[in-house]
Amino acid sequence: MLRITLEQWRMFRAVVEYGGFNQASQGIHKSQSSIHNAVGKIESSLDVKLFTIIGRKTVLTAAGEMMLRRANYLLDEAAKVEAIGQTLGEGVETKLRIAVDATFPQQLLYKVLNNTSVQYPLLRIELHESVLTGANELLENALVDIAISGFTNKSSFHEELCHIEFVAVAHPDHELHAIDRAITLEDLKSHRQIVIRDSALQNKQDGGWLGADQRWTVTHLRTSIDMIGNGLGFAWLPKSAINQQLKAGLIKPLNLTHNNTRSAKLHLLFKDGDRLGPAARAFIGELRYQIMQQEQLATE
Template structure:
C-alpha cells in the first residue's frame, strides 16, 4: 500500500512551481493548511526534509530536489494513463490537432486530410502552420497531437518523414541574374535576402543563409515567395512551394557555383502513440504512404 497519494505529490510540486506555500494555495485553489499538511505527510512518511527557508524564500533541500524529479515522472505518467483511458473510453476522437511546418508539400497534406475527413466525417481537424521550431514547441506544450517538424524530439516518437529540397531563387530580372555568370556567396552579400522568422515563442531562430547585409524578415513562407516573385530580394525556397513560379518563369534559380541546392529533413513526431485515437492513427498511415511517393523521401 502506498503511503503517499498522487494528490499529495501534486501539492508538493505546486509549492515548487508557484514558489511557496501561500502562492501554491492560491494557484491550486486550496487552503494553505491543506498544502502544508500534504507536504508534512510526505516528509513524515519518508523521513526527509523537502524544503528549507532561506530569507523569505522557500527552497528545495537536496533531498527535495531528488524527490521532485521522481514526483514529476510519477505525475506525468499518471496523466498519461488517464489520457489513454479517456481515449479508449471515447472511442473515435472528436478532434485532431496537427502542427505542420510550412515547407511541407501542401497538396500532399490536403490529400491526406481530405481522405481522413471522408473516413471520419465527424472529425474536427485543427491545422496549425508553423516555421522551424514552432511545431515542436506546440507538441511539447501539448497544444497539438501530432507535429511535422524539422526538429526531432528527444522524448516521445520521431521518425524521418521526408526531405525537402531548397534552391536559391530570384526573379529573372533581378540584378543577380544580370551579372551573367556563376555566383558566389560573396556576390549575394550585397543584395537583399528574405528570411522567414521562427514561429516558436522561445528559442527563436531565422531560416536562411543570413549572410546578406540587408534582410527582410517575414512570418510566413508564402509572404517570402510573394516578395521574391515581385523582385524584392532572393532566398532559398522549397521546390514544392514554388513549382508554379518556376514553371511560369516568374522565378529563376540563381546560378550559384556552390550550395545552390539544400535539403531539410522533416520529422513525424508525437509524444505518446497510446494516446492517439483511431483517426490520428489513420492519419499517420496515410501520411507515410503519401510521403513514400516523394522522390526525396527516405521511404522511397
C-alpha cells in the same frame, strides 16, 4: 408526434434520385407498393402533391422540390446523429490538432487531410502552420497532438518523413541574374535576402544562409514567395512551393558557385503513440502512405 417516418422520407428521396417509382424500388430494394404507400402517406398527411407525371417521367412539383430540400437536410442530420453515436461508441476522438512546417508540400498535406476526413467525417481538424521550431514548441506545450517539423524533440517519438529540396531563387529581372558568371556568396551579401521568422515563442532558430547585409524577415512562406515574385530580394525556397512560378518563369534559380540547392529533413513527432486515437493513427498511416507513393513516382 411526427406523422412521417425517416424511412418514408428516404423512399421519397429515392424516387427523385432514381427517376421513378420502379427504378427506386430496384435501387433501394423495396417493393414498388411500399414506395408508393410511403409517398402517398406523406402527401395525405401534409395535404401536398409531391409528384406529377409528364409523359413517362415522374417529375417533382414545386411543393415537392421544397419538401425535397427539407427532407435532404433531415436525412443528412439523422445520418450525422448515428455517426456521432458510433464514433463515441468506438472511442474515436472528435478533434485532431496538427502542427505542420510550412515547407511541407501543401498538395500532399491536403490529400492526407481529406482522406482522413473521409474515414472520420465528423473529425474536427485544427491545423497549425508553423516555421522552424514552432511545431516542436506546440507539441511540447501539449497544444497539438502531432507535429511535422525539421527538428526533433528529445521527449517525443520521432521518425524521418521526407526530404525537402530548397532552391536559391530571385525574380528573372533581379540584378543577381545579370551577373555573367557563377554567383558567389560574396555577391549575395550585397543583396536583400528574404527569410522567414521562426514561429516559436521561445528558443527561436535561424534557418538558411543569413550572410546578407540586407535582410527582410517575414512570418509566412507565401509572403516570401510573393516578395521574390515582385523582385524584392532573393531566398532559398522549398521547390514544391514554387513549382508553378518556376515553370511559368516568374521566379528563376540563381546560378550559384555552390549550394544553389539544399536539402532538409522533415520529421513526424508525437508524444505517446498509445494515447493517439484511431483518427490520429489514420492520419499518420495516410501520411506515410502518400509520402511513399510520391517517392515511388519520383523514381519512375
